[in-house]
Amino acid sequence: MLGFADNLTAWGYILSILAAILCVIYGLINWNKGTETEEDYRRTVEWEREEIEVEEKLP
Amino acid sequence: MFVNILLVILYLVVIFYLGYKGWRETRTASDYMIAGRQINPYVMAMSYGATFISTSAIVGFGGAAALFGFSVIWLTFLNIFVGIFIAFVFFGKRTRKMGRNLDAHTFPEILGLRFESRFIQGFSGLVIFVFLPVYAAAVLIGISRFIEVYLNIPFGYGLLGFSIILALYVIWGGLKGVMYTDALQGTLMFIMMAILVIFTYSQLGGIVKAHQTLTSMANLVPAKLKALGHMGWTASPKGGSPLWWIVYSTIVYGVGIGVLAQPQLAVRFMTVKNDASLNRAVLVGGIFILAMTGIAFTVGPLTNAVFFQKFGKISIAMAKGNIDKIIPLYIDKVMPSWFATLFLLAMLAAAMSTLSSQYHVGGTSLGRDFYEKSLGRTGGGEITATRLGVGLTILFTIGWGLFLPPSIIAIATAFFFGLCSSTFLPMYFSALYWKRATKAGAIASMVGGFIASFFWLIFIHKKEAAAIGICKALTGKVTLLGFPWNVIDPNVIALPVSIILIIVVSLATSRMREEHLEKCFEWM
Numbered sequence: 001m002l003g004f005a006d007n008l009t010a011w012g013y014i015l016s017i018l019a020a021i022l023c024v025i026y027g028l029i030n031w032n033k034g035t036e037t038e039e040d041y042r043r044t045v046e047w048e049r050e051e052i053e054v055e056e057k058l059p
Numbered sequence: 060m061f062v063n064i065l066l067v068i069l070y071l072v073v074i075f076y077l078g079y080k081g082w083r084e085t086r087t088a089s090d091y092m093i094a095g096r097q098i099n100p101y102v103m104a105m106s107y108g109a110t111f112i113s114t115s116a117i118v119g120f121g122g123a124a125a126l127f128g129f130s131v132i133w134l135t136f137l138n139i140f141v142g143i144f145i146a147f148v149f150f151g152k153r154t155r156k157m158g159r160n161l162d163a164h165t166f167p168e169i170l171g172l173r174f175e176s177r178f179i180q181g182f183s184g185l186v187i188f189v190f191l192p193v194y195a196a197a198v199l200i201g202i203s204r205f206i207e208v209y210l211n212i213p214f215g216y217g218l219l220g221f222s223i224i225l226a227l228y229v230i231w232g233g234l235k236g237v238m239y240t241d242a243l244q245g246t247l248m249f250i251m252m253a254i255l256v257i258f259t260y261s262q263l264g265g266i267v268k269a270h271q272t273l274t275s276m277a278n279l280v281p282a283k284l285k286a287l288g289h290m291g292w293t294a295s296p297k298g299g300s301p302l303w304w305i306v307y308s309t310i311v312y313g314v315g316i317g318v319l320a321q322p323q324l325a326v327r328f329m330t331v332k333n334d335a336s337l338n339r340a341v342l343v344g345g346i347f348i349l350a351m352t353g354i355a356f357t358v359g360p361l362t363n364a365v366f367f368q369k370f371g372k373i374s375i376a377m378a379k380g381n382i383d384k385i386i387p388l389y390i391d392k393v394m395p396s397w398f399a400t401l402f403l404l405a406m407l408a409a410a411m412s413t414l415s416s417q418y419h420v421g422g423t424s425l426g427r428d429f430y431e432k433s434l435g436r437t438g439g440g441e442i443t444a445t446r447l448g449v450g451l452t453i454l455f456t457i458g459w460g461l462f463l464p465p466s467i468i469a470i471a472t473a474f475f476f477g478l479c480s481s482t483f484l485p486m487y488f489s490a491l492y493w494k495r496a497t498k499a500g501a502i503a504s505m506v507g508g509f510i511a512s513f514f515w516l517i518f519i520h521k522k523e524a525a526a527i528g529i530c531k532a533l534t535g536k537v538t539l540l541g542f543p544w545n546v547i548d549p550n551v552i553a554l555p556v557s558i559i560l561i562i563v564v565s566l567a568t569s570r571m572r573e574e575h576l577e578k579c580f581e582w583m
Contacts, residue, residue: 002266002267002270003266003267003268003269003270003271003273003274003293004129004270004274004293004294005274005277005290005291005293005294006290006293006294006295008130008295009128009129009130009132009293009294009295012129012130012132012133012135012136013129013132013357015136015140016132016135016136016139016349016353017349017353019136019139019140019144019345019349020139020345020346020348020349020353021345022140022144022345023139023143023144023341023342023344023345023346024342024345024346026144026148026338026341026342027338027339027340027341027342027343027345028342030335030338030341031335031338031339031342032335033334033335033338034152034333034334034335034337034338035333035334035335036332036333036335037333039582040332040333043159043160043582044159044332046159046162047158047159047162047164047329050162050164051164051329051330054164054165054423054427057422057423057426057427057441057442057445057446058419058422058423058445058446058449059229059422059446059449059450
């Protein structure tokens with residue numbers, strides 16, 4: 001299949017491409033699902049404060 | 060040559076400038092930044108991708124694919140399906156929320172807080188701090204082989220020179236602005252890989268024709284590889300042969316599953332704003348990884364056909380036995396010179412982004428996870444410890460880079476991925492999905508998985524056991540068990556051990572406090 005010597009290898013090749021297509025479809029379908037809520041925003045702001053402190057300690 | 064070196068320097072200056080500028084602009088007012096910082100899904104996916112896939116994947120695993128053949132493509136399938144789809148959808152979303160709920164900022168920290176154990180945080184931090192440099196060295200070797208082949212700078216000098224430049228970049232603020240330059244670098248990588256695969260297939264007369272040409276070359280497989288189970292570059296190795304175990308247990312399974320418990324990747328999930336960003340990142344990430352490892356593992360085996368047509372030799376003969384040199388040589392000898400220069404720049408960029416995030420993780424593992432949280436020390440010492448952690452990670456990486464033998468990139472990467480999965484994966488998965496998992500179960504799984512992994516490496520797995528020599532010194536035998544055990548990857552044994560331990564020990568100990576669990580899983 002596809003010029004490969006065995007089908008197992010050919011399927012690895014095909015499934016890699018199909019997996020990438022799955023990712024594209026999933027991304028498109030869920031593009032706007034799970035957008036930011038008030039709760040998300042509040043928690044992110046709290047979390048970011050500490051994150052800045054962590055980063056400031058790096059060289 | 061002079062023009063090439065000049066181009067490289069010019070490029071580095073631009074990257075430095077962008078990194079520094081990005082960092083200064085985002086740091087001028089913290090509050091503004093908190094309100095305004097939005098990690099765009101494209102930047103998130105590219106940054107994750109550029110951290111995940113680096114010179115080690117392209118140079119090291121591309122070289123391994125040139126030796127072992129197309130069967131390595133199964134790793135691309137896992138890279139996309141497990142490393143992107145499962146990682147983002149099933150691990151990413153919960154990691155982000157739990158990170159917020161517990162105010163966790165590193166991978167060991169989320170594990171430690173979830174299981175209310177400073178020991179877990181400290182032990183994980185130390186494991187990462189000690190062993191991450193082996194993986195970082197694989198990346199450093201990858202770029203240094205490129206510099207060696209393309210700029211004709213001896214390996215050791217290239218490695219040291221690049222490390223010095225990188226250290227300056229890290230000190231100059233590049234470490235902090237890393238996500239922003241990653242997106243630019245990822246885009247460059249993507250374009251270069253696309254050109255590489257189109258050029259290679261067209262050299263060989265098209266997709267199916269190229270594969271057929273390689274299939275017809277099966278008789279050229281060196282006798283030594285045939286004896287190990289090599290059946291040609293477009294075929295799977297002989298079932299149960301030593302090569303079959305190397306390809307499927309170490310490379311495909313070890314690296315493919317190990318990506319889920321990579322500390323430098325898990326922290327990326329926490330910096331995302333919302334679930335939609337992760338959903339969108341799945342789209343970008345899937346295509347990006349296909350373009351990176353998919354193309355590397357396709358072009359890798361095909362180099363045999365192209366080299367044979369042009370020079371009458373297969374890839375491993377062209378590279379004089381060092382598989383880490385195959386991809387750099389292919390780019391240098393076969394591709395047009397403008398491409399080679401741009402490709403080198405893309406590889407430099409990829410190595411810089413991966414290494415700087417590895418140094419970041421090495422520093423916080425020692426400073427925050429081990430020193431500050433596990434030992435409970437504060438008062439300024441943790442800043443010194445973090446900086447010391449970054450410095451030591453850089454030094455150990457250089458040390459491993461100079462010490463490790465040729466043809467090592469894929470093996471060193473697989474070692475770290477395998478170690479992470481057997482030590483962290485069952486605990487990490489349970490942290491996110493299994494409320495019944497307990498502190499004792501998590502500790503047993505982490506320590507048990509780690510010990511099982513090392514026991515197998517030192518006493519059973521022939522390649523490492525023979526090199527380390529402890530088994531021989533203690534028992535007089537190179538390995539305790541013979542074939543097939545001595546070619547089975549440590550991960551195949553250690554991961555199940557780790558899984559069984561977390562289940563059995565958790566069920567035998569009492570459930571964690573309900574209010575703590577509520578806090579961890581709140582808002583999910």
